[in-house]
Amino acid sequence: MKILVTGGAGYIGSHTCVELLNKNYQVIILDNFSNSKKEVLDKIRFLTGKDMKLYEGNMLDKKFLMNIFQENEIDCVIDFAAYKAVGESVKKPVEYYTNNVSSVLNLLDVMQKSNCKSLVFSSSATVYGDPKTVPITEEAEIGGTTNPYGTSKLFVEQILKDLYQSDNEWNICILRYFNPVGAHPSGLIGEDPKGIPANLVPYISKVASGKLESLSIFGNDYDTKDGTGIRDYIHVVDLALGHIKAVEKLCKVKKGLHIYNLGIGIGYSVLDLVKTFESVNCVKINYKISPRRAGDIAICYSDPTKAKKELGFEPSKTLEDMLKDAWNYEKNS
Ligand code: UD1
Numbered sequence: 001m002k003i004l005v006t007g008g009a010g011y012i013g014s015h016t017c018v019e020l021l022n023k024n025y026q027v028i029i030l031d032n033f034s035n036s037k038k039e040v041l042d043k044i045r046f047l048t049g050k051d052m053k054l055y056e057g058n059m060l061d062k063k064f065l066m067n068i069f070q071e072n073e074i075d076c077v078i079d080f081a082a083y084k085a086v087g088e089s090v091k092k093p094v095e096y097y098t099n100n101v102s103s104v105l106n107l108l109d110v111m112q113k114s115n116c117k118s119l120v121f122s123s124s125a126t127v128y129g130d131p132k133t134v135p136i137t138e139e140a141e142i143g144g145t146t147n148p149y150g151t152s153k154l155f156v157e158q159i160l161k162d163l164y165q166s167d168n169e170w171n172i173c174i175l176r177y178f179n180p181v182g183a184h185p186s187g188l189i190g191e192d193p194k195g196i197p198a199n200l201v202p203y204i205s206k207v208a209s210g211k212l213e214s215l216s217i218f219g220n221d222y223d224t225k226d227g228t229g230i231r232d233y234i235h236v237v238d239l240a241l242g243h244i245k246a247v248e249k250l251c252k253v254k255k256g257l258h259i260y261n262l263g264i265g266i267g268y269s270v271l272d273l274v275k276t277f278e279s280v281n282c283v284k285i286n287y288k289i290s291p292r293r294a295g296d297i298a299i300c301y302s303d304p305t306k307a308k309k310e311l312g313f314e315p316s317k318t319l320e321d322m323l324k325d326a327w328n329y330e331k332n333s
Contacts, residue, residue, distance in 0.1 A: 002026045002072055003247065006059060006107070007080030008052075009036035011191045012122065012180055015240035016078060017044050017052060018189070023244055027052040028072055030059065030081065035194065043188040059103035062110060069114035076118040076247055079107060082152070086295070087198055089149035100152035101159075108163060117255075118171045120246045123157055125178045125232070125261070125300055126150035134267065135303035138176070138259045146295040157259075164257040171255045173246040178232035178263030178302050180239045182322035183329030190329030191236075200273060201233070201323070205330035208283045215285060217270050219292035224299060228270035232263035232301035235317035235325070245311040263302030264315045273323070280320045281327040 003020055007013045008029030014036070020027050021044065029041070029052055045051055053072070057064045059081055068074070082100045083089065089096040104121075111117060128136050129144025145151045157174055164170045181201040183190025196212070197203045206212040220227035242262045249258065268276075274285050307313040 001075045001251070002028060004028045004030060004068065004072070004074045004077045005080065006030045006077065007082065009033060009038070009040045010080055012177075012236060012239060013080040014040050014044055014189045015184060015236045016080070016243045018047050018184065019237070019240045019244050021048040021050040021052065025247070028055065028068070028074065029053070030055045030057065030068060032056065032058045035083070037192070040189060047184065047186060047188060059106055060098070062106050065106055065110045066113070069110055069116065074114070074116050076120070076250060077107065077111060077116065078120040078243055078247070079104065080122045082122065084149060085198060086147050086149045089147050089152070093148040096148040096152055097155075100149070101155050104156050104159065108159070117169050118250045119160075120173045120175060120243055120250070121156065121160060123153045123174050123176045124150065125176050125263070125302065127154045127157060127176060128300070130297045131300060134299050134301050135265060136261065136300065137303045138261055138306055161257060168255055170257070171250045171253065172257045173250055174257070174259045175242060175246060176259065176261050177239060178234055178261065178300070180236045181233045182235040182237070182317070182325040184237060185325050185328070187325075187328040187332035190326070190333065192333065200270065201326050204273065204277050204285055205326050207285050207287075208277065208281065208327060209330050213286065215274065215287040216290035217287055218290055218296060220289045222298040224269055226269050226271045229296060230267040230269050230299040230301065232265065232267055233273070233319060233322055234262060234264050234315055235322045238264075238315035238317050242307065242311070242313050245307075245313045249311055258310070260307040260311060260313070261302040261304055262307060262313070263304055265302050265304040267299060267301035268319055272319070276319050277323045277327070280324050283327070
């Protein structure tokens, strides 16, 4: 079975390609390397002992996209290709909507014309905005996003719903990720943000390695057990395996629009992360308490029941595994 993985050289994309190749899927990667490095491909080959096809280019180029579908009989697409820096999206909304929404419209048009109607789409828990209750089920209200990145995910979800409404032959799986962290246990692939990391775990890793001086904890006055923000962190390898389950589901059901939360269903605070990182890795994390970050919410964690029941998806890695692997990758890179 041939799977086109857009953004396959990126953080979640590369881990998913490893798991797809391990399961003997044929993988075609489309990437423009705007936020990833070509060396990742050699690492994927090394980890799996298998090869994949590469198309380097931009999804905004429809001819290029069409060419990929003409040259390959693609059974299913996993679409990871998107910008994902929340702060940057506020400064560059046009770039974000173009890259995250227009590119998907191109992809859907080309898929439709090529009669390939199976798609797994990377969405985010950010579509829930500030949830009224936790744990969050897939039925919870969506909307109230606070930045163009989040809104771009919301828009694409709506586009996919409208598309399915218009043509029930489509077979779509929307995956709403909670907080993907960690790295491949080999330490060869992981998250490599450009510049100063905006997300918690990459930032902690850089403080541990001495590349950054100290972590700013954004607020300790939230209504949570220790006052710091609570999130549902999921190991990136578990998340990658969730995509395999989604592809298997699409193969089985043939048509439909399905939405799943991918999280572990446990909320950990920022201080839980700092303490666990210190204890599993025997390092010291300097931190200070800073004001809340604009747009942050107090608590966000998933109800993972639906993915478990319908996809058979059960993440197995603990917070300790996530933070051990994050540190291993940091030391390696
Ligand atoms: C963020 C995005 C979300 C995106 C996700 C991708 C925002 C508002 N949301 O989620 O849309 O899908 O990344 O992984 O940016 N924290 C600190 N100090 C730091 C960094 C973070 O205290 O230097 C805290 C935050 O306040 C939060 C927690 O750590 O409570 C997690 O933050 P982060 O890793 O940035 O993820 P989210 O904000 O949950």
